[in-house]
Amino acid sequence: MLFLNPWLLAGLVAVAIPIIIHLVRRQAAKPIEWGAMRFLFDTVAMRRRKMEWEDLLLMAARCLLLGLVALAIARPFVPPDSSVPWLFVLPAVLVGIALLGASFVLSGKAKWILRISSLVLIFAAAGLVLLERTLNLKRFEASGRRDVALIIDASSSMDLSMDGKTVFTRAVEEAKQLVKEAPRGTAFLVVLGGPAPEAKTAAPLTHRADVLGVLDSLKPIGGTFRAHEALGVATLGLAQGTNASKEIVVFTDAQRAGWRFDNPNAWDGLGEAWKAMPAKPKLVLRDFGVPNSLRNVSIASIEPSRRIVGTDREVILRVTVENTGTEAVTPGPVSMEIGGAKTGEKPVGLLVAGQKETVEFRHRFAKAGPQAVVARIDGRDDLASDDKAERVVLVRGNLPVLLVDGNPAGSFFERAAGYSALALAPSPDLRRGKTAGDAYLMDPEVVPAPELKEEDLEGRAVIVLADVPRLPERLASKISAKVADGAGLFVIAGPRAEAAFYNQWTAGDGPLLAMALGDVAVDPEGTSPAPATFLHEAVALFKDEKNSDLATAKVKQWRKTGEPTGGVQAAAFLNGDPFLAAKNYGNGRTLLATCAFDARSGNLPALRGFVPLLHELVAWTAGSGTELNVEAAWSPSVALHGSSGGLTASYWPNREWKGKPKFVRTDPAIDFRWGDKQPDKRLPADRFSIEWRGQLVPPVSGEYELTAEADDVIQVRIGDGKTFETGWGRKELGKITLEQGKAIPFLATYYEEGGDAYARLYWTPPGGMRQIIPTHAFRPEKVRETGAPLRVMDPTGLPRQAVLRPARVGRELAIDGAAVPGIYQVTPDEELQALLNLPAGAAMPVAVIRDAGESQFEPRTLDDLAMIRKHSDLLLPTSVGDIVGVLQGKGFGREIWKVLAVAGFVLFLLESVLARWVSRNRRTAEDVRVDFGQDAVWGRR
Structure with a gap:
């Protein structure tokens, strides 16, 4: 417990006033010799103890009342993270004051026992207050400029x-007030927090008008507050x-x-960074909290019913609406927009707190390519930013x-791929060796x-063997x-497949x-797939036997x-043997x-x-x-x-290899056969050169044999070793010993003079077969941006830029700036159009x-909060005034003067009642029996 006005504790001297009055009045009482008084000694002796208790209570109440008033005026408060319990300190002070006053009423040993006890309590409480000041208030000491x-x-x-007002508006207003009221010499740095925190000032500024201008320009971003990054x-x-x-x-x-x-x-890591600073910073957390009563309905997600959406049929778009507040809400309808045009609207109904509802929209897309889907709801609630997804x-x-048909002999339906082809696209053209056409996804x-x-x-998305x-x-x-580069492989292992x-x-x-793969098993009676085991996402749709008849299949x-x-x-x-097995491989x-x-x-077919x-x-x-x-981040990127x-x-x-490269990209491997064609529309068919740089990371340790095919010439250098060179055909380059997981520098150069052109680089791993050095064995060099920036319009209508660049994982489109949740419209160039098969002139959302x-x-x-306190001096102010107090070297906390004021008022009433009762009691006559000898006489006082 500490005090905002510690000097006013001098008012505790007023506690001595009733004590002094008592002592003066006692000294003023003069004995008067009166013979008849001896007859009243017995009466006084009988009432003396009662009068002492009455005086003791009155003295204790009056001293305690003055003590409460003095303490309340000093404005005691409990600082944040107080290490001293105020519920002990405050009663100790008050009991000590009451006992000290009461001790002047008593006499004999009792007087000294009370006086010593009171002093012990008062000094113990004072010591705890000083200890609190040393341990806690030191946090608020002013140290000049900051x-x-x-x-x-x-x-x-x-x-x-x-x-x-929105909480963001209140936060900005309090920040501006803090800047205005902060001590002179304070420099301010402004950071706008969000999914990607951004420093709005490069360094702390002392000119307050500039800081206030920055604060006035702030706008909400949306998304999640990445506090740790901020x-x-x-x-x-x-x-x-x-x-x-x-x-x-x-x-x-x-x-x-x-x-x-x-x-x-x-x-x-953050704590270590703070320790490394000249002075470890205090962390002041101004938490606005949330209201006890909250009305909020949000659109949690939009999910299509199929993994792959085509133009061949309708798709169901499921919109999840959730009441995240504390009150029941009846929101307006949910509307769906596709490509900027409204396509439908559906009601939701009453949602109680915590309830989720899914609204379904059916839509058939008319054209291929990326399509922006937006769901809106008239939430009629306290938070508007989550009424859209x-x-x-x-x-x-x-x-x-x-x-790829492994059994191409016989009629179409006798072949290994016949039924599968017609199941994917029931077109008669497939039986004539043609493709299905555009009518099928x-x-x-x-x-x-x-x-x-x-x-x-x-160009194949899936290869089926x-x-x-x-x-x-x-x-x-x-x-x-x-x-490994992102395609899919589906192996249908029939009896002809060679397990080795x-x-x-x-x-x-x-x-x-x-x-x-193992041996072929045969059962003339057949076994059936077990839908209860269909737990993988690829087959989860068929787990319920009502959805299909797969459980009736007989596989022999x-x-x-x-x-x-x-x-x-x-x-x-049903016999426990695997029917399907899945694996993520590379990408x-x-x-x-x-x-x-x-x-x-x-x-089964x-x-x-x-x-x-x-x-x-x-x-x-x-x-x-x-x-x-x-996800929202700084410079949101699309792989x-x-x-x-x-x-x-x-x-x-x-x-x-002269001059600036025409372009730079990430190649998955050195595996090219260009023939007499251009490697890229930006290069000629002849007289071009290429340089591949990166690191080679072997999957296993051992000796690798390198082989290259080239026309015209390729050179390879691995680590600091010798350079291998070959041209005009296949050549064994030699052997090299590599260590598993150890990355070593890799450099290959190639040039083409004329005619046929190809370049391939193989290795034979220990105990393996020769293969193109795979993508996963390489790591590209540091990212470099390529090409001219692309134009982007962000959700707020402001222009931005994007670049197409190599990345640690392939290539990516990186949009400049902090991520604001919503739809970004990217104007693609020819390269991006080719990568995504976008129609010319169309924007990419x-x-x-x-x-x-x-x-x-x-x-x-x-x-x-305890985790934060392990690394920082955490303060939890409840107002901007408290924060200003921190900067001014003052303390803040939970003030308790009102408790003392109320207690003082109640005590004042009790003291008045007690004093009136004592006075009245002492004025009231009493019958006392006095013995004057052999005859009993009744007298009246």
Whole structure:
């Protein structure tokens, strides 16, 4: 317990007033000799003890009353994180004052016992107050000039309306008041917090008009308040200041989201940064909290009913609406906008607190390409920023699927891929060896396995190997590279599939199949798929037997499997053997079916559920394509090229690597056959050169044999070793010993003079077969931006820029600036159009998704605050006046003077009643029996 007006504690001297009056009156009493008084001695002796108790109570009450008044005027308060319990200190002082006054009424030993006890209590309380001041108030000591970082939370929840103003508006107003009232010489740094915190001033500013101008220009961003990152930005900004003392003031609400309390290591790093500063900054958390009563309805998400959305049929768009407040709300209808045009509207009805409802809209997209979908609701609530949600749906005109038929002999339905091709697209053209055409989303093409060429693999979203016995080394290496690069591989392991080949089929990310293949099992009675085991997302739709007839299938021959090789079982047969197994491989996916999808293995293709099953399996294997819905962050980025590794490639329009490269990109591997064509429209067909730079990361330790094919010349240098060179054909470059996981520098250069052009680089891993050095074995060089900036319009209508650049994981489109949740319209160039197959002149929408957790208002806990206190001196003011007090070297806390004032008033009434009762009692006559000898006489006093 401390005091805002400690000098007014001198008023406690007034406690001596009733004591002095008592002593003076006692000294003024003079004895009068009167013979008859001896007859009243017995009466006085009888009443003396009662009168002492009455005087003791009156003295204690009067001293206590004056003590309460003096303490209340000094304005006691309990500072934040007080280490001394005020419920002990305050009673100790008051009891000590009461006992001290009472001791002057008594006589004998009792007087000294009370007096010593009172002094012990008073001095103990005073010592605790001094200890509190030393341990706590020292935090508020003024130390001259200081740098103060003002962090303004600009997240979605700060748009909450309280008392006619949004919390963000109140935060800015209090920050401005703080700047105006702060001590002279204080420098301010302004940080706007949100999904990507941004320092609005490069360094702390002392000119207050400039700081106030920055605060006036602030606007809410939306999204989640990344508090930990904002504190990091503030720390870096404070390091630029010239003043020794540092403070960080955070204006925020009670939201727990974004503080990274589940990551103690992050806070350890921040704490180390604070310790490294000249003076460890205090963290002042101005928490506006949330109202006890909250009306809020939010749109939590928009989800399409299918993984792959095409133009061939309707899709269901499910909009989830949630009441995140404390009151029941009847919101207005939910409306759907697609491509800027309103397509429908549906009511929701009454929502009680915590209730969720899903509203469904059916829509058939008329054209392929990315489409912006926006759902709105008339929430009629306290938070308007979450009454809208956005999503970009990538609508595909078709999904190119290559079916490699491992049993091409016989009629169409006797082949390994016949039923599968017709299930994907029931077109009669497929039986004539043609493609299905634009009328179908799935665009399958069947190629007999012996006729498969490298060109057949280009542009395929999914490659299906239908009972293919084995593949040539070169095609297997090409497929594994494409899968690592984002394509899908679906292996239908019929009886012709050679287990030895598939089990040895490995690349940079390990084995391609999710499980090792075993022998063929045969059961004339057949076994059936077990829908209860359909737990994987690829087949979860068929878990309920009411949705399909797959449980009635009879599979008479299937492949046994070994242990999983990094994958999971997706479905099983009733006998326990795996039916389907899935695996994420690089940026692609692989799926294994342990039985053939033809009449040889059973009646599965004849069932009604076979067609939707195959569609779901192929759709899962294809993945979702380019994800145009990204989380809010600084410079929101869209991964456009799925490579998880690769090399940074620089291309020159000459054969000497002279001048500035025409363009720079990330190549997944050195595996090119250009022939007599241009490598890129920006390069000539002849006389060009390429340089690939990066790091090589071997998957296993041992000796690797390098092989290259080139026309004209390629040179390779790995680490600090010698340079390998070859040209005009295939050449064994030599052997090199590499260590697993150890990255070493890699450099390759190539030039083309004229004629045919190709460049390929192979290795033979220890115990493996020769293959193109896979994408995952490379790491590209540091990111470099390429090309001219692209024009972008953000959700607020302001222009921005974006760049297409290499990245650690393939290529990406990076939008400049902090992420504001909503739809960004990107004007693509020719390169971006080619990557996403965008129509000419069309804008590409990108959705920055608002965090639904911002609508939940999950508050910080005491454990969360304890984590902050481990690394910083945390203060929790309740007003801007308290913050000003911190900067001025004053304390703040929970004032308790009102408690003392009320107690003093009550005591005043009690003292008045007590004094009146004592006075009246002493004026009232009493009958006392006095014995004058042998005769008893009654007298009256």
